[in-house]
Amino acid sequence: MRLLGLATLAACLAAALATGAAAAPALTSRYADPAQPDISGVWQVTGWFSFRSDKTLPKLKPPYDGIYATRMKAFDAGKPIDDVTAACLPPGMPHIQVVPYPFEIIQTPGQVTMLFEYAGQVRRIYLNGGQPKDPDPSYYGTSVGHWEGDTLVVTTTNIRGDTQDDFSGLPHSDALTIRERIRRSAPDTLEDSITLDDPKAYAEPFTSVRTYKLHPTWTIGEYVCEENNRNQIQANGVTGFGVPQASK
Amino acid sequence: MTERSVHRRHLIGTALALAALVPAQALAHHSFAMFDREHPTPVTGVVKDFQWTNPHVWIQVMVPDAKGTPQEWGVECTSVNFLRREGWDKDSLKPGDKIKLLIFPLKDGSHGGQLNKVVELNGSTSALPGYQ
Numbered sequence: 001m002r003l004l005g006l007a008t009l010a011a012c013l014a015a016a017l018a019t020g021a022a023a024a025p026a027l028t029s030r031y032a033d034p035a036q037p038d039i040s041g042v043w044q045v046t047g048w049f050s051f052r053s054d055k056t057l058p059k060l061k062p063p064y065d066g067i068y069a070t071r072m073k074a075f076d077a078g079k080p081i082d083d084v085t086a087a088c089l090p091p092g093m094p095h096i097q098v099v100p101y102p103f104e105i106i107q108t109p110g111q112v113t114m115l116f117e118y119a120g121q122v123r124r125i126y127l128n129g130g131q132p133k134d135p136d137p138s139y140y141g142t143s144v145g146h147w148e149g150d151t152l153v154v155t156t157t158n159i160r161g162d163t164q165d166d167f168s169g170l171p172h173s174d175a176l177t178i179r180e181r182i183r184r185s186a187p188d189t190l191e192d193s194i195t196l197d198d199p200k201a202y203a204e205p206f207t208s209v210r211t212y213k214l215h216p217t218w219t220i221g222e223y224v225c226e227e228n229n230r231n232q233i234q235a236n237g238v239t240g241f242g243v244p245q246a247s248k
Numbered sequence: 249m250t251e252r253s254v255h256r257r258h259l260i261g262t263a264l265a266l267a268a269l270v271p272a273q274a275l276a277h278h279s280f281a282m283f284d285r286e287h288p289t290p291v292t293g294v295v296k297d298f299q300w301t302n303p304h305v306w307i308q309v310m311v312p313d314a315k316g317t318p319q320e321w322g323v324e325c326t327s328v329n330f331l332r333r334e335g336w337d338k339d340s341l342k343p344g345d346k347i348k349l350l351i352f353p354l355k356d357g358s359h360g361g362q363l364n365k366v367v368e369l370n371g372s373t374s375a376l377p378g379y380q
Contacts, residue, residue: 078355080279088303101327117329119303167279221329228301230324241282241360242322 030106036127037150039112039182042220043190043212044102051098051166051196051208058196058206064171071169079238083164086239087232088225090121092139092163093156094178094194098210099167104220105190112145112152117220125154137174139163145180152182165196173200188214283352283362290367291321295345300338302328307341307363309349322360323351335377346370 030040047053060068074081085091091099101118114123125143141159145152161174176198185191190212197205230242293311305325310318325331331340341347348368351361369375 075279075281078282078284080281086279101329169279218333221332223302223327223329225303227303228299228306229303230306230322231304239279239282241324241354241358 030104033107033109035109036107036112036147037152037184038107039152039184039190040105040107042102042104042215042218044215044218045098045100046211046213049098049100049166050168051094051170051194053208053210055168057170058201059203060171061201061203064173064201067171068169074238075169081169081237081239083167083169084162085119085167088119088229090119090139090163093123093141093143093159094165094196095163095167096121096123096140097192097194098165098208101223102215102218102220115220117223119225120223125152137161141178150183152180154178154180154182156180171201172196172198175200185211190214280362282354282356284355285352285362287353288350288364289353289361290348291323291351291361292348293318293321293346295341295343295347296320297343298338298341300328305331305336307347307349309347311359319359323349323363324360325363340376341369 031038048055057068071081083091083095085095090096096103096116096118099116099118101116103114103116103118106113106115110126110128112125112127114125116122121140123140123143125145127145127147129144129146137158137160139160141156143154143156145154147153156178159172159174159176159178161172161176163172164170165172176196179195179197181193183191191209192212193207193209195205195207196202230240232240232242234240291309291311293309295307296310297306297308299306299308305328307323307325309321309323311321313319346369347366350364350367352364353361366376367373
């Protein structure tokens, strides 16, 4: 009996090895959790990189409407008052989901991890249902998700109030909750329906549906923002350019 | 072909390029608002420095002013990774290269702008892979 057991084990091992060799995933595979639908790979946003590609805005409440109007006036004057990203601080959520840089999704048991080329940022979505205990508001907040069929449903809370929704300067408050529905709408397309629920800053929830294109041959490159940032924010709040002084 | 018609040809080319513009070619990290993206402008000179760096690649160009005195211009490009995917590398430009660029100039009139594209490099119009 024991011999038979060993023989069976050996046969199983051999079969497993053979199958494993035959089905060995390519080194580029980022999909390591068959319990999840596969959304792994390198993706890049399509469309314009305001929060909504059509540049439409939520109904802003005071004082956020005034903050945005001031930023727009500065932009129109060619003297942009940028957010913390010009100083190489992270864009945070939801801004990182609309920056025009690729990101890589890795799926492991209990977690979806997004590795962004932009400033080497990381977003972790926990699928275990437990809200990690982190009382401090952060750039990416706390993201908890679960799968509903082919859709990854994510809720993000605990987001800092001093970041923006996009490069246009759209503000949010520290009361922001982000609800996302992420699914692979086509083999080469990822869709993220992003709803901003911010009762302090917006009169009603505001949704943007963004699509991302798969780039199977791309790899994510290094991007260290502090390496040579010539666009430092100046004392008056306006983004600089590092233009050389005219020679005499 | 006159200078004016050459200029015009570039403007038409740029209009076509802009029509196809996707975020992949865009600058990010900070706002575009400092650049006049309505008026692509040719800049011709000699490369002083090529900064193959993040968050942006920079081309420093010595450009003769109206009196013929070389002035240093700073031309901001997208990131290293975007340019690499377009076929550029750290040796794509070197000091001494004669270069003609199309840039979106700074609105405040300072000597600088955002790269629209490399029009000509050391006499060749195809020396660098396409980048708009």
